[in-house]
Amino acid sequence: MAVLRGLGLDALVARRGVPAEAVEPHDALTGRRLARFPVPSPGRWVFIRRTALLDVLARAMDEAGLPLRTGTPVDSSVPGAVVTAGGERLAAPLVVGADGIRSVLRAGLLTEAGPTFAGQVAWRALVRAPHDPVARIWMAPGRHVVTYPLGEGWTNLVAVREERGWAEEGWHLRDSPDALRAAFADVAPPLAAILARVEETGRWGLFRRPVPLRWHDATRVLVGDAAHPTLPFLAQGANLALEDAWVLAREVGRGGRLDEALARYQAQRRPRVVRAVAAADANARNYHLRGLSRRAAALALTAVGLVAPAAFLRRYAWLHGHDVTAAG
Numbered sequence: 001m002a003v004l005r006g007l008g009l010d011a012l013v014a015r016r017g018v019p020a021e022a023v024e025p026h027d028a029l030t031g032r033r034l035a036r037f038p039v040p041s042p043g044r045w046v047f048i049r050r051t052a053l054l055d056v057l058a059r060a061m062d063e064a065g066l067p068l069r070t071g072t073p074v075d076s077s078v079p080g081a082v083v084t085a086g087g088e089r090l091a092a093p094l095v096v097g098a099d100g101i102r103s104v105l106r107a108g109l110l111t112e113a114g115p116t117f118a119g120q121v122a123w124r125a126l127v128r129a130p131h132d133p134v135a136r137i138w139m140a141p142g143r144h145v146v147t148y149p150l151g152e153g154w155t156n157l158v159a160v161r162e163e164r165g166w167a168e169e170g171w172h173l174r175d176s177p178d179a180l181r182a183a184f185a186d187v188a189p190p191l192a193a194i195l196a197r198v199e200e201t202g203r204w205g206l207f208r209r210p211v212p213l214r215w216h217d218a219t220r221v222l223v224g225d226a227a228h229p230t231l232p233f234l235a236q237g238a239n240l241a242l243e244d245a246w247v248l249a250r251e252v253g254r255g256g257r258l259d260e261a262l263a264r265y266q267a268q269r270r271p272r273v274v275r276a277v278a279a280a281d282a283n284a285r286n287y288h289l290r291g292l293s294r295r296a297a298a299l300a301l302t303a304v305g306l307v308a309p310a311a312f313l314r315r316y317a318w319l320h321g322h323d324v325t326a327a328g
Contacts, residue, residue, distance in 0.1 A: 003242040006325035015046030020125025021133045028138035037312045049150040077108035080219040082176025095220045103226035115207035117166045122204045123159040123180045127197040131155040144287040166205035175203035209272040217264040235285035243324045
């Protein structure tokens, strides 16, 4: 939101989405709310459908007179250019790869192994269901579900379960809603009622890739998941990418040698994204606790929620309170 505010788009994004009020962890098996943690600054967090956010950004580009070409798959990259699947060579002084964990540009920049399976699979779905302006984390042994509103009557649902392997071709498949419901058949009625509304869903294998030491050469650079993919347990993938874009634009806009600007961008961003990736990994463990660890964590969450609810989110002040538009 800080970056969107810097672009003059925050009010429009807030209207297209739902300003968040709180985070609420729940026991998925009993349905009991363990705590409620209010968002520290109203309007700082917004739940928004990804297509709505992209529409806001695309319209802003159009109003600024910036050309946008879609539907053109890129097959490879070389210094100062990309090559489309149709064989067309598109040259540019700077090529930015914002093309995700399986980045074509990253493959052209680095020699490394591909992504590795994280031992988690995720179902994602949109359902027509009422939902308060809060993010609910429904935790169960080896599994969890996150739900939150997107506006216009839609609720977003992400369900994650630990699995030993991912043997299917690709990383994304269509799946049966009944398979999702079977994986969470023992959850409490409030969550089961949301799952019952799922009409179609996809199933993703979640993958990891290390944050590389170098994200650029003299004319090519990586941003977002192409540089530092993160598991979806901290809700920071799109946020980190927007921050990257702001810092990259600022450093390039200062002039001078391009390779030095790219090095400054990477130096400013790498420590922060490494810390965010590690925090998301930690949540992957904390959401799926079993046995005594699970009971102890539930008691601790309840105690913090009663005694010092603001303390829970203050742990992430380094993340949520950072404003790249005010730095540098």
